[in-house]
Amino acid sequence: MGDPKQEAAPCPDAMAPPAPSRGIVDFILARADADKISARQIGLLAGITRARCGNVLHRDPAKRHPLRLDEINTILDVLKIDRMEAHLANELLAADPGADERAILRIVLLVSEFVRGLPAQIVEIVSHIDGLELEDIRPEHGRRLQTAILKIVHTQYRDLAARREFRIDQEGL
Numbered sequence: 527m528g529d530p531k532q533e534a535a536p537c538p539d540a541m542a543p544p545a546p547s548r549g550i551v552d553f554i555l556a557r558a559d560a561d562k563i564s565a566r567q568i569g570l571l572a573g574i575t576r577a578r579c580g581n582v583l584h585r586d587p588a589k590r591h592p593l594r595l596d597e598i599n600t601i602l603d604v605l606k607i608d609r610m611e612a613h614l615a616n617e618l619l620a621a622d623p624g625a626d627e628r629a630i631l632r633i634v635l636l637v638s639e640f641v642r643g644l645p646a647q648i649v650e651i652v653s654h655i656d657g658l659e660l661e662d663i664r665p666e667h668g669r670r671l672q673t674a675i676l677k678i679v680h681t682q683y684r685d686l687a688a689r690r691e692f693r694i695d696q697e698g699l
Contacts, residue, residue, distance in 0.1 A: 548623045550598060551590060553615035553634070556627035557605050571604040572597070611638045611644060 558568055566593055569579030574597060579593040591602075604613055614634045618625060 544621055548587065548619045549669055550612055550619075551593065551621060552587070552610065552627065553630065554601055554605065554607070555583060555585065556631055557607060560631055561605065563605070568601055568604055572600040574600070601631075608638065610641065611635070 554568075555565070558565065565579055565583040566576060568574075568583065569576055571580075574582070576590075581589075582593045582597065584590040598612075602609065611634050614637050615630055618630050618633060649660065650661075652660055652663065
């Protein structure tokens with residue numbers, strides 16, 4: 527056995543700083559690109575100095591400074607991004623850091639449109655079903671509803687793809 531005082535050399539990868547993760551700033555930049563608004567314009571509209579804006583909205587996550595909560599809220603307001611969209615984008619980026627920004631924009635808009643107003647609609651449905659009370663609703667029902675909804679989404683998009691393929695085939699005739 528070797529000398530207990532002698533330690534193994536640390537792995538070079540263990541000494542490297544963690545890779546910067548993607549998050550709300552990446553979504554903000556993608557949304558700004560889609561709306562054709564520069565980071566400088568965002569800074570002007572949000573009242574953030576040019577230097578600070580360049581630091582917090584840097585394209586390279588490793589060079590980015592953290593945003594303060596008031597800055598995030600102001601920038602979201604300037605870009606007309608609601609908090610639900612911001613949360614969904616954060617969730618998507620955390621689940622798939624390599625996700626394409628355009629895909630994230632589309633998914634966020636789809637899901638936020640679907641969820642907007644949903645709680646009130648569920649309350650309305652439950653109030654119109656005889657023998658069912660709001661107390662009967664339990665958190666575990668959410669997973670089953672999500673599974674059912676995802677089956678519907680899968681079917682709808684599969685049908686859309688089939689119609690598109692059919693249309694492309696018909697145009698080739």
